[in-house]
Every structure is written in structure tokens, then in C-alpha cells.
Amino acid sequence: MAVVTIIGAGAMGSALAIPLIDNGCTVKLWGTNLDQDIIKDLIEGKEHPKHKHKLPSEIEFYYADELEKAMFGSTHVILAITSDALGHVFEKVVPYLNNDMIIATVSKGFDTNKLGEIVILPEILKEKLTEQLSNIPIVVVGGPCKANEVIYRSPSNVVYACEDLNAAKNFKELISTDVYNVKVDTDVIGTEVSVAMKNAYAVALGFAEGFKQREGYTHNNTKSALFTVALEEMILLSEALGGKIKSVIGLPGAGDLEVTGEAGRNRLLGEVIGGGMTSFDALAKMKDEDITVEGYSAVNFGYRLSINLIEKGLLTKELPLLSALYKILYNNESCYASIKKVLNEYN
Structure with a gap:
């Protein structure tokens, strides 16, 4: 069974744990330094403060200094970080990646690459990968999908796009449910x-x-x-x-x-x-x-x-x-x- 590590315990990161758990995946939710109060509440069985809703007890929760434990055994990674912090946080994740993994990102925005050019976020992620990891597929997510409604299991449709269509299909099989509907595409x-x-x-x-x-x-x-x-x-x-x-x-x-x-x-x-x-x-x-x-x-x-x-x-x-x-x-x-x-x- 797939083991999915979600990087970022904010609104969307925590919400995507729901369809993954519904599909029987092992889900690890790791919080950044800014998420520590959230992780503490979730470990104590309290509601997620942004959703005012409890998350499934099957989810494993990890503090910022527990990234190695959160990544151990992971087969898939979902990045749910604000665009301005995505590259910085991803640098911490890279040492725990391997070529058998698939990465998905729900972060939205642009950033500036090493040459000072404005680029889409997957290009920033590619810059952070080592040469040995350069072939790891990066799947991007788009569509009308409010995080709180994913929590409530409101019927939704989203697109998972990747240059490697098989990687997008792999993620679809992992996370798509009868209410979280995933379409696949190659138009990153x-x-x-x-x-x-x-x-x-x-x-x-x-x-x-x-x-x-x-x-x-x-x-x-x-x-x-x-x-x-x-x-x-x-x-x-x-x-x-x-x-x-x-x-x-x-x-x-x-x-x-x-x-x-x-x-x-x-x-x-x-x-x-x-x-x-x-x-x-x-x-x-x-x-x-x-x-x-x-x-x-x-x-x-x-x-x-x-x-x-x-x-x-x-x-x-x-x-x-x-x-x-x-x-x-x-x-x-x-x-x-x-x-x-x-x-x-x-x-």
C-alpha cells in the first residue's frame, strides 16, 4: 500500500489526507515551523484550527524536527506549501527522496529561478533536485477545489498534470474517490x-x-x-x-x-x-x-x-x-x- 507524506499541515495539505485515507493509504502529515500549533492540536485529537473539523485518527502527525521520520518509507510526496516558501522547504525534503517516488505539488504561484527569470513553480522544484534525482516526476494540481469542502467530501473535480502521464495516472489511482474526482493531463x-x-x-x-x-x-x-x-x-x-x-x-x-x-x-x-x-x-x-x-x-x-x-x-x-x-x-x-x-x- 502507498505511503504518502504530505509536506505542510495547512488548509489544503490536511484536506488531501481525507481522500487518501478513504482509499486506504498510509498518510503522514508533516508540519513546517509555522504549523507547530496545528500539529500539536491534531496529535491531541482536537479539530484542525483552520477547518474546525477533526481529521481521521489514522493519520500520522509529525513536528518540524521529525522530517526524517515523516519521510521514512514514503512512496509519494505532496507539497502543500505557500509559493514563497516552497523552494526553501523542498530543499529540506530532497535528501530523503529516491527515484522510485512521485512528487505532487498543490502550491500556486510563480518564483524566480537561479538566472533571475520568472518561472512556474515546478521549475523551482527541478532546480532543487540533484542530478541523480532529476527524473523524479513532478505532478501539478489545479481546479476548483476549496480545502474545507474536500474535508466535508463535497463532490469536486480537479486536474493532475504531469509531463509523464503515467505518473499523473498513478496519483489519480491513489487519491481519486467517488467525491474527489481526478482528471489527468500533460499540460503542466x-x-x-x-x-x-x-x-x-x-x-x-x-x-x-x-x-x-x-x-x-x-x-x-x-x-x-x-x-x-x-x-x-x-x-x-x-x-x-x-x-x-x-x-x-x-x-x-x-x-x-x-x-x-x-x-x-x-x-x-x-x-x-x-x-x-x-x-x-x-x-x-x-x-x-x-x-x-x-x-x-x-x-x-x-x-x-x-x-x-x-x-x-x-x-x-x-x-x-x-x-x-x-x-x-x-x-x-x-x-x-x-x-x-x-x-x-x-x-
Whole structure:
């Protein structure tokens, strides 16, 4: 039977233990330095603090200094770490890997490689692997999948993508259930661009919700238009990098953007700004409340990436909505005026 080590005891890492346990796998949940209180509660049989829900007693829980024990006998590894910490944490995992393992990552975002280039996260993982381990398959995960709903076993559909399709199929057999439905694909680039950029564009969908609060009436027309523009820009980014349209208009792109735009930290940031608070004040408020918004850094990475692609001739022009997001979040420009301009000029 498969032994799966999940790296990261946060919302999604802990949630994925559910379908694995349902399928009879041995599951080891390892917490980073930031997860120590979570691991303590779980060992004591308490609810997971983020889910307000108890996890199955069959799961083995490990503190940060117990990584070797957590990795012992592992056949599969799932990385559930925030994008900014993924490379650092993975370096600690690499010494315990072997060529018979398969790695999956649910982390979402971009990072900068050793050459200073903006790349998708699997490229960061590949950089950390030794030459002897360079053939370990890396599976990426995308789709409309809220962690708390995985805990509740709400019927969901996701995509597991890998250049090695057999590795994706292997993970599917391991984790797919009658409620956690897994599709497989080889489009790693399209999937990764989608899961990263949907966080950025979900901030824009939040703007429309904020306009409603500010003005007292709905802006569903605005939100739907922004959703459409966002998908078109995600397609352009994906194609420029070598990804496929089907991932963007499918579960990793359209599906995940829709659910992320309904609730969550990215939508909340947009909603606060759309409601009238300046972006700098909104970000300071969320920082004070210890709320990390991955869409904020995704906007920065995505915008810089788009400029690089224009310079290389792979994009013909700036992406208006992404550019507006960057100027709103990083230059404190007016949200309402910027979004109105984007939609005025959309064709």
C-alpha cells in the first residue's frame, strides 16, 4: 500500500489526507515551523484550527524536527506549501527522496529561478533536485477545489498534470474517490499558469463586489465582464509560455477562477479596495491581521512576466486588466477609474 507524506499541515495539505485515507493509504502529515500549533492540536485529537473539523485518527502527525521520520518509507510526496516558501522547504525534503517516488505539488504561484527569470513553480522544484534525482516526476494540481469542502467530501473535480502521464495516472489511482474526482493531463504549463493567475484575477472579481458595497447596488455585469477579460489574458499568457487553451477554459482556469472569485483572501482584498479603501491601506490592514494574499504577489510576478514576454516578442501588447491590477495594488491608483477604463477599452 502507498505511503504518502504530505509536506505542510495547512488548509489544503490536511484536506488531501481525507481522500487518501478513504482509499486506504498510509498518510503522514508533516508540519513546517509555522504549523507547530496545528500539529500539536491534531496529535491531541482536537479539530484542525483552520477547518474546525477533526481529521481521521489514522493519520500520522509529525513536528518540524521529525522530517526524517515523516519521510521514512514514503512512496509519494505532496507539497502543500505557500509559493514563497516552497523552494526553501523542498530543499529540506530532497535528501530523503529516491527515484522510485512521485512528487505532487498543490502550491500556486510563480518564483524566480537561479538566472533571475520568472518561472512556474515546478521549475523551482527541478532546480532543487540533484542530478541523480532529476527524473523524479513532478505532478501539478489545479481546479476548483476549496480545502474545507474536500474535508466535508463535497463532490469536486480537479486536474493532475504531469509531463509523464503515467505518473499523473498513478496519483489519480491513489487519491481519486467517488467525491474527489481526478482528471489527468500533460499540460503542466497551462495548468500552472492558470492556478497562479486565477489568484491574481480573483482580486479583480473582488473589486466588483466592493463596488456593490460602496454604491449600494450590484455590479454583476462588471464581475462577469472582468471574468471574461481575465480568461482571455490567462489564455494569452499560457500560450506565450507554451501552455494550452483547454487548461485555461477548463478546471484549472475558468473553474478555479470562479470558485476563488466567490470567497477567499484574494477576493476579500479586492472587495475591500473596491469598497473604497486604498490598496496600500487594505494591504496594511490584512498584514496586521496576519492574512497572506497570494494574489498580491501573483499580480507582481504575472505583470513582470508579461513585460518580459513582450520584450521577447511572445506577447504583442500589455494585458490591460493585469496592468491595471498592478497599478492599483503597487502604485495605489484608483480602483474604480482603472477598472472602468479597462472595460471601456475592451474589444
